[in-house]
Amino acid sequence: MTFVYPAVFTPATKDGKEGFEGYFPDLEIASLWGQDLEDAVDNARFAAEGWIEDELRVHNGVPDVTHEEDIEVPENGVVRKVMVHVHMLPDSD
Numbered sequence: 001m002t003f004v005y006p007a008v009f010t011p012a013t014k015d016g017k018e019g020f021e022g023y024f025p026d027l028e029i030a031s032l033w034g035q036d037l038e039d040a041v042d043n044a045r046f047a048a049e050g051w052i053e054d055e056l057r058v059h060n061g062v063p064d065v066t067h068e069e070d071i072e073v074p075e076n077g078v079v080r081k082v083m084v085h086v087h088m089l090p091d092s093d
Contacts, residue, residue, distance in 0.1 A: 003052055003084045006068050007044045009037060010077040024082075025071050026063045027051055041080055048084045056088060 009022035014033055020040040022032040029047050034040025055062050068079050 001056075001086045001088065003048075003062065003086065004081050005048060005065055005084070006071060006079050007032070007041070007048075007082045008071060008073055008077055008079055009040050009044075010074050024048060025066050037078070037080075041082060044080075044082050045084055048082060049086060052084055052086050053088065056086065 005024050005026055007022050007024050009020045012019060012021040012033075014021070017035065019033060019035045020037050022034075022040050022044055023029065024044070027048055029044075029051050032040055032044045032047055034043050052062055068081075071079055073079055
């Protein structure tokens with residue numbers, strides 16, 4: 001299954017290092033971090049993958065996708081669509 005969710009990223013400093021932090025408006029994932037935007041998007045993809053797998057397993061569904069134009073983007077922030085591939089295997093019970 002493939003999902004595409006928008007994520008919001010803003011420049012930020014963490015532990016004295018410049019980078020980007022981000023979040024998914026639609027997914028309940030703690031804030032994300034990367035040393036650059038590409039790294040932050042990769043980390044977002046990885047976090048979303050695990051979160052979506054759990055949601056599908058536990059709740060049998062995922063949240064609807066918010067349209068980009070409906071997202072409040074902070075000053076200096078950017079929205080990136082993050083594509084996530086989830087491979088669900090049948091239970092072996």
